[in-house]
Amino acid sequence: MTHRGSRVLHVGSLSRVEGEGALHLKVRGRRVTRAQLQIYEPPRFFEAFLRGRAHTEPPDITARVCGICPVAYQMSACAAIEDACGITVHPQVQELRRLLYCGEWIESQALHIYLLHAPDFLGRDSAIDLARTHRAEVERGLRLKQSGNAVMELIGGRAIHPVNVRLGGFHRAPTRAELAPLAEQLRRAADDAWQTVRWVAGFDFPDAEVDADFLALAAPGTYAIERGTPAVLRPDGRIETFPVYDFLSRVREEQVPHSTALHARLDGRRHLTGSLARFAISGRWLSRTAVQAAREAGLGDPCAGAVCRNPFRSILVRAVEIVYAIDEALRITANYEPPEHPYVEVPPVAGTGHGATEAPRGLLYHRYLLDSAGLVADARLVPPTAQNQGAIEEDLRRIAERALAQGDVGDEELRVLAERAIRNHDPCISCSTHFLDLTVDRGAATPAVPVDPGADSSATPGQAPR
Amino acid sequence: MNTPQRALPKLAVVKLASCDGCQLTLLNCEDELLALAGQVEIAHFLEASSVVRPGPYDLTLVEGSVTTADDALRIRRIRAESRHLVTIGACATAGGIQALRNFADVDEFRRTVYARPDYIDTLATSTPVSAHVDVDFELRGCPIDRGQLLEVITAYLAGRKPDIPDHSVCFDCKRRRTVCVTVAHGTPCLGPVTHAGCGAICPAYGRGCYGCFGPGRSANLPALIPLLRRDGMDEAAVERFLRTFNAAAFDEAAFDEEPRS
Numbered sequence: 001m002t003h004r005g006s007r008v009l010h011v012g013s014l015s016r017v018e019g020e021g022a023l024h025l026k027v028r029g030r031r032v033t034r035a036q037l038q039i040y041e042p043p044r045f046f047e048a049f050l051r052g053r054a055h056t057e058p059p060d061i062t063a064r065v066c067g068i069c070p071v072a073y074q075m076s077a078c079a080a081i082e083d084a085c086g087i088t089v090h091p092q093v094q095e096l097r098r099l100l101y102c103g104e105w106i107e108s109q110a111l112h113i114y115l116l117h118a119p120d121f122l123g124r125d126s127a128i129d130l131a132r133t134h135r136a137e138v139e140r141g142l143r144l145k146q147s148g149n150a151v152m153e154l155i156g157g158r159a160i161h162p163v164n165v166r167l168g169g170f171h172r173a174p175t176r177a178e179l180a181p182l183a184e185q186l187r188r189a190a191d192d193a194w195q196t197v198r199w200v201a202g203f204d205f206p207d208a209e210v211d212a213d214f215l216a217l218a219a220p221g222t223y224a225i226e227r228g229t230p231a232v233l234r235p236d237g238r239i240e241t242f243p244v245y246d247f248l249s250r251v252r253e254e255q256v257p258h259s260t261a262l263h264a265r266l267d268g269r270r271h272l273t274g275s276l277a278r279f280a281i282s283g284r285w286l287s288r289t290a291v292q293a294a295r296e297a298g299l300g301d302p303c304a305g306a307v308c309r310n311p312f313r314s315i316l317v318r319a320v321e322i323v324y325a326i327d328e329a330l331r332i333t334a335n336y337e338p339p340e341h342p343y344v345e346v347p348p349v350a351g352t353g354h355g356a357t358e359a360p361r362g363l364l365y366h367r368y369l370l371d372s373a374g375l376v377a378d379a380r381l382v383p384p385t386a387q388n389q390g391a392i393e394e395d396l397r398r399i400a401e402r403a404l405a406q407g408d409v410g411d412e413e414l415r416v417l418a419e420r421a422i423r424n425h426d427p428c429i430s431c432s433t434h435f436l437d438l439t440v441d442r443g444a445a446t447p448a449v450p451v452d453p454g455a456d457s458s459a460t461p462g463q464a465p466r
Numbered sequence: 467m468n469t470p471q472r473a474l475p476k477l478a479v480v481k482l483a484s485c486d487g488c489q490l491t492l493l494n495c496e497d498e499l500l501a502l503a504g505q506v507e508i509a510h511f512l513e514a515s516s517v518v519r520p521g522p523y524d525l526t527l528v529e530g531s532v533t534t535a536d537d538a539l540r541i542r543r544i545r546a547e548s549r550h551l552v553t554i555g556a557c558a559t560a561g562g563i564q565a566l567r568n569f570a571d572v573d574e575f576r577r578t579v580y581a582r583p584d585y586i587d588t589l590a591t592s593t594p595v596s597a598h599v600d601v602d603f604e605l606r607g608c609p610i611d612r613g614q615l616l617e618v619i620t621a622y623l624a625g626r627k628p629d630i631p632d633h634s635v636c637f638d639c640k641r642r643r644t645v646c647v648t649v650a651h652g653t654p655c656l657g658p659v660t661h662a663g664c665g666a667i668c669p670a671y672g673r674g675c676y677g678c679f680g681p682g683r684s685a686n687l688p689a690l691i692p693l694l695r696r697d698g699m700d701e702a703a704v705e706r707f708l709r710t711f712n713a714a715a716f717d718e719a720a721f722d723e724e725p726r727s
Contacts, residue, residue: 013512013518014512015512015513015514015515015516015518016512016513016514016515016516017513018486018513019481019486020481020512041483042482042483042533042534042537042588043533043576043588044483044533044562044563044564044592045564045566045567045572045575045576045578047578048567048570048574048575048576048578049563049564049566049567049570049575051578053706054703054706057706057710060676060710061563061710064485064487064562064563064608064711065485066485066486066487067484067485067486067487067488067489067490067609068486068487068490070485070487111490111493115493115514119516125515125516125517126508126511126514126515126516126517127514128499128500128503128508128514128515129515129517131500131503135500138500139500142496142497142499142500143496145493145494145496146496146497149494149496157667157668157670157671158609158664158667159494160487160490160491160494160609161487161608161609161678163667163668163671163673163676164671164673166673170671171668171671171672171673172671172672342672419516
């Protein structure tokens with residue numbers, strides 16, 4: 001019983017997350033009195049320097065918020081500005097956008113499953129370490145990831161910060177012949193995706209439950225990706241939707257001292273966006289293959305309203321979403337007819353526009369106010385991780401407390417568990433800056449214990465160590 | 467059995483203010499990643515591994531720009547631990563899009579984004595790594611090109627200089643046989659003044675180059691600007707065009723009378 005007193009655990013630099021964050025836990029006996037996900041990613045001030053830019057520029061500029069989900073930024077920016085200007089794009093252009101977005105989903109979810117998350121379940125430090133014993137699996141993950149990148153490279157010009165997206169559509173639409181080799185690669189990827197579902201279904205999942213509200217876009221008839229209406233699933237099972245223009249009055253961001261990200265709450269309550277929320281809200285609209293994959297993975301029947309609230313099992317949902325995104329990409333390529341014009345002109349109109357799409361990590365909202373000269377007068381970006389931060393911290397607290405209730409937990413064991421609790425949510429810290437550093441504080445009775453070679457337990461919030 | 471244990475060169479990947487896209491480029495080398503992992507010891511790469519081995523490192527790749535007092539100290543520590551230090555991408559090489567603060571009032575920026583600006587610790591400028599420490603090689607791009615990244619890593623592993631051409635994007639359009647978007651369609655394009663490396667993607671997709679690799683060796687902006695004006699951009703639009711992902715570098719080039727050496 002070496003740790004019965006109070007202690008502080010601080011992980012100064014979280015690994016296998018996107019961006020820079022840390023984690024701080026304060027433990028008194030078997031209670032966790034504070035659980036913080038600290039974000040020290042330096043602020044980059046996108047909302048500020050968007051002011052005065054032309055209305056055509058936010059898709060390229062906001063892509064640079066995040067190298068992992070640039071398409072999400074481009075799509076939410078286009079949706080918001082086209083909304084302000086009263087433009088609807090051609091259905092074929094909309095389909096091409098969805099295809100590009102499927103590429104990002106495949107790439108990003110495969111990245112998280114294989115390179116960031118799976119090593120946790122197999123007790124490894126990294127995918128490279130994992131490849132020493134599971135080479136075929138890691139190679140399969142890399143192939144899957146590559147197939148997503150292939151979609152983005154063909155449709156977008158490159159995988160990171162694609163160049164082909166513009167307001168109103170695309171600079172250039174591919175021909176049918178150009179899409180043919182892509183379909184071939186996607187058919188092979190479909191097998192890899194199925195193997196992924198079976199592989200992760202064999203992992204051991206600790207018990208845990210998220211009690212937050214779920215927020216995801218809903219677009220009845222389809223699993224919402226590039227468009228939809230915000231929908232909230234309360235813990236009692238009620239679903240309520242609200243118009244996207246009400247987003248900022250429902251989801252309010254507040255600033256906390258330990259973070260350069262802003263924390264958001266939905267109607268004053270903690271909420272969670274991302275794979276678990278999407279699966280609960282849109283699961284019935286998954287493709288037949290993806291529904292079958294969900295059942296086989298033990299997620300229940302999405303057509304009967306299956307809900308998964310165990311964040312450790314989110315890896316299963318991500319695997320199912322890859323199956324779905326590949327199905328969708330194949331459907332779109334098979335039915336594809338190039339649009340007559342790759343884009344519609346979007347003349348600027350003074351006013352406000354709102355846009356929301358489903359980034360791989362969850363709902364990404366943009367709002368722009370345009371002036372009469374067509375310049376951005378004001379911009380607001382609400383990324384998924386900033387919305388999820390409250391739910392992630394609560395999850396961290398619960399998971400640590402559950403472990404403490406079951407017996408003595410050493411600092412190292414607690415650190416590993418705490419990092420896993422965070423990685424479950426695939427936080428994208430680069431995104432959330434306006435947005436992470438683990439400290440476990442076990443009180444004054446025992447000195448603070450640095451648990452990471454790079455950690456500095458004396459750090460003050462917001463000035464995290466490296 | 468009994469193969470002699472050769473110490474592998476140690477690779478570190480570190481991040482300052484950035485979007486993670488350039489380090490993701492390394493993970494996007496799907497065909498080469500596992501082979502590379504056999505040639506180097508990935509000693510510090512937080513995005514990919516929980517193991518952090520202490521320096522010194524043989525090759526350190528730095529993503530991101532310096533925007534906090536803490537990072538300005540950190541980059542000195544990183545330099546001291548690194549035999550070779552290579553910056554990857556427009557942020558580390560030219561300050562990135564966040565260098566737009568260099569032309570504005572950072573306090574106002576802070577107030578625009580944060581309700582409690584006093585919680586936010588930031589410098590008034592976003593500066594490239596070379597403004598703080600010696601850099602052995604600067605790899606351009608927003609984001610960097612995967613092929614160029616592999617070339618830089620293999621060059622340093624082999625102990626030779628990276629073979630990265632510094633001509634303009636125009637050469638690559640010719641090589642791709644892309645019809646010039648400016649000549650044929652009057653589309654404003656930064657290709658003539660932009661460092662090659664992306665493979666001239668934008669013109670191939672029918673849009674003008676927007677300069678994400680920064681100014682090339684022979685950038686002659688005073689000659690290009692009248693063409694941009696002719697093709698319909700007003701002065702403010704030209705300024706915005708040049709002030710994006712390599713804002714500070716193009717600004718410098720714009721006022722150079724002589725071609726850059």
